[in-house]
Amino acid sequence: MNPIRSVKVAIVGAGIAGLSALKIVKQFTDDFVVIDQGPLGTTSARSGCMPSKALTEAANVFHNRHFLPELGISGTRQLQIEPKEVLKRVRLLRDRFIYSPTHAVQQLGDRFILGQASFVTTAPNKPLNISVGSQQIYAEKVIIATGSTPIVPIRWQRFGNRILTSETLFEQETLPDNIVVVGLGRIGLELGLALSRLGSQVTGIEASECIGGISDPEIQYWAQEMFSTELTMYTGKEADLFEEADQLVVQLTGTSTRIEPVEKVLVAMGRKPALDALNLHHIGIEFNSQGLPIINPDTLEACIPNCTNSGIYIVGDANGQRALSHESADEGRIAAFHALAQYRSHGQNNHNAQYQRRVPIHITFTDPQIAYFGLRYEQLDLERTAIGSADFSFQSRALIMGCNKGLVRLYADRQTRCLLGGEMLVPRAEHFAFELACCVHNKMTIDEIAHLPFYHPTMEEGLRTALYALSTDLGETKPEQFLGLQAVFD
Numbered sequence: 001m002n003p004i005r006s007v008k009v010a011i012v013g014a015g016i017a018g019l020s021a022l023k024i025v026k027q028f029t030d031d032f033v034v035i036d037q038g039p040l041g042t043t044s045a046r047s048g049c050m051p052s053k054a055l056t057e058a059a060n061v062f063h064n065r066h067f068l069p070e071l072g073i074s075g076t077r078q079l080q081i082e083p084k085e086v087l088k089r090v091r092l093l094r095d096r097f098i099y100s101p102t103h104a105v106q107q108l109g110d111r112f113i114l115g116q117a118s119f120v121t122t123a124p125n126k127p128l129n130i131s132v133g134s135q136q137i138y139a140e141k142v143i144i145a146t147g148s149t150p151i152v153p154i155r156w157q158r159f160g161n162r163i164l165t166s167e168t169l170f171e172q173e174t175l176p177d178n179i180v181v182v183g184l185g186r187i188g189l190e191l192g193l194a195l196s197r198l199g200s201q202v203t204g205i206e207a208s209e210c211i212g213g214i215s216d217p218e219i220q221y222w223a224q225e226m227f228s229t230e231l232t233m234y235t236g237k238e239a240d241l242f243e244e245a246d247q248l249v250v251q252l253t254g255t256s257t258r259i260e261p262v263e264k265v266l267v268a269m270g271r272k273p274a275l276d277a278l279n280l281h282h283i284g285i286e287f288n289s290q291g292l293p294i295i296n297p298d299t300l301e302a303c304i305p306n307c308t309n310s311g312i313y314i315v316g317d318a319n320g321q322r323a324l325s326h327e328s329a330d331e332g333r334i335a336a337f338h339a340l341a342q343y344r345s346h347g348q349n350n351h352n353a354q355y356q357r358r359v360p361i362h363i364t365f366t367d368p369q370i371a372y373f374g375l376r377y378e379q380l381d382l383e384r385t386a387i388g389s390a391d392f393s394f395q396s397r398a399l400i401m402g403c404n405k406g407l408v409r410l411y412a413d414r415q416t417r418c419l420l421g422g423e424m425l426v427p428r429a430e431h432f433a434f435e436l437a438c439c440v441h442n443k444m445t446i447d448e449i450a451h452l453p454f455y456h457p458t459m460e461e462g463l464r465t466a467l468y469a470l471s472t473d474l475g476e477t478k479p480e481q482f483l484g485l486q487a488v489f490d
């Protein structure tokens with residue numbers, strides 16, 4: 001292998017963002033390299049989206065045994081969970097999901113380089129210089145897609161394998177009898193609730209007053225009420241760890257509350273962009289006060305002082321902005337499109353929908369699920385916004401299915417009556433959030449949405465209840481008539 005190579009594009013990181021960039025780059029040129037330090041297969045498939053959902057699935061199916069006697073199904077007391085088998089299936093599925101992204105990279109031949117990339121100081125207007133082991137790559141454009149890593153306080157690392165993160169949890173042979181989850185954001189809440197349903201005694205500690213990234217105070221209240229029945233929950237408290245007589249102890253800082261002895265701690269305190277190894281200071285990339293690289297939001301090109309076009313694009317979790325799979329994939333596409341501007345034909349303009357941002361959507365796979373789409377509560381101008389809620393405790397289809405709990409809150413502009421967004425904690429939120437995000441994408445008014453065909457009996461009828469509530473908040477005295485539909489059971 002030639003130790004010095006020059007290419008048009010180097011993609012650093014073969015996760016969702018890097019592979020999605022690769023698809024676009026390949027359309028324009030063969031003159032590229034992909035560099036990844038391994039393991040291959042993407043975080044999403046290896047230790048993120050997919051294994052977490054596989055664990056959650058087993059937990060929720062097992063949990064449903066509590067509902068079966070109500071349906072006249074007996075014998076549920078004999079049902080047992082086998083954590084070893086659950087984890088085996090999680091890993092089996094994981095291996096299946098990592099196959100295709102791994103294969104996509106391996107088939108690149110010598111255009112794939114296995115190793116850790118870092119930048120070498122480059123003179124202005126010269127190709128960017130990246131070193132990987134003994135190789136030097138000179139690239140006109142670089143797409144950085146190195147993902148993120150879990151934040152674990154350094155002083156906790158001495159507790160060894162008693163400290164778990166999402167990177168190590170799925171590698172366990174069995175599940176702990178008791179576990180403390182530090183951080184009840186998306187990862188902590190999804191995994192903490194799953195572990196509780198799989199038989200572990202779970203204590204969750206959250207530094208802020210909010211769990212699951214929910215910003216609507218009513219949904220937040222319901223979430224804490226509901227989930228605290230499944231795990232012992234402390235909010236507004238930070239955790240500290242220490243050892244006493246070989247036992248791990250967790251203390252809530254500023255209080256005398258101790259949890260002991262603790263078998264394992266799942267650290268879910270957030271993730272930070274994996275940029276340290278890249279030596280970005282060698283090329284002068286600017287960082288903001290939160291330590292995140294400053295990038296052009298439209299092109300995702302990194303900013304370097306006194307340099308109009310750095311030629312470096314930072315995408316996916318690596319830029320610390322929208323750490324989600326579909327956003328990472330979009331960012332890979334957008335960056336590659338702009339990086340290769342000089343090779344594009346005139347027909348491919350910047351307005352191609354493929355290279356635009358989508359309506360924001362987020363789903364947390366708890367039970368019930370948490371979701372938000374469009375504008376979130378914390379982003380609203382409350383003076384100009386109407387809010388409509390629907391309580392799913394009495395939603396007819398949800399009652400039949402034994403999952404009648406939760407709340408939907410929808411937000412609409414008072415002047416235009418357009419749906420702006422919403423937050424929810426309801427069964428099937430993964431579907432509702434998508435359906436309603438489509439309405440926001442199409443700039444639909446609540447009247448237009450109410451005229452869509454709501455089938456009976458479906459849970460979507462619960463959304464119609466929230467639309468009625470919205471129109472009441474907008475001052476209509478007979479919302480059913482105004483919206484042209486008559487609810488029968490909801």
Ligand SMILES: Cc1cc2nc3c(=O)[nH]c(=O)nc-3n(C[C@H](O)[C@H](O)[C@H](O)COP(=O)(O)OP(=O)(O)OC[C@H]3O[C@@H](n4cnc5c(N)ncnc54)[C@H](O)[C@@H]3O)c2cc1C
Binds near residue numbers: 016042047118
């Ligand atoms: C437990 C968990 C659950 C999640 N659930 C969801 C979910 O349900 N839905 C959702 O949308 N998102 C979810 N996410 C987030 C989602 O997984 C990430 O946003 C997404 O995987 C990020 O993709 P990426 O391409 O940016 O990074 P990655 O897939 O992490 O890819 C980065 C690649 O860069 C390589 N790399 C790093 N540094 C270097 C270097 N210096 N040199 C060479 N190579 C390097 C790594 O080896 C890796 O292959 C979850 C995340 C976690 C952790």
Ligand SMILES: NC(=O)c1ccc[n+]([C@@H]2O[C@H](COP(=O)([O-])OP(=O)(O)OC[C@H]3O[C@@H](n4cnc5c(N)ncnc54)[C@H](O)[C@@H]3O)[C@@H](O)[C@H]2O)c1
Binds near residue numbers: 206237268269324
């Ligand atoms: N379903 C999904 O789409 C999904 C699921 C999991 C993760 N993700 C993605 O992964 C990213 C990372 O998830 P995450 O849950 O690690 O981050 P997060 O930012 O969602 O949550 C981290 C939580 O830890 C808390 N925390 C920080 N320090 C603490 C301390 N000392 N003691 C107690 N609590 C502390 C924070 O207040 C925060 O609520 C998310 O931003 C999300 O984009 C998505």
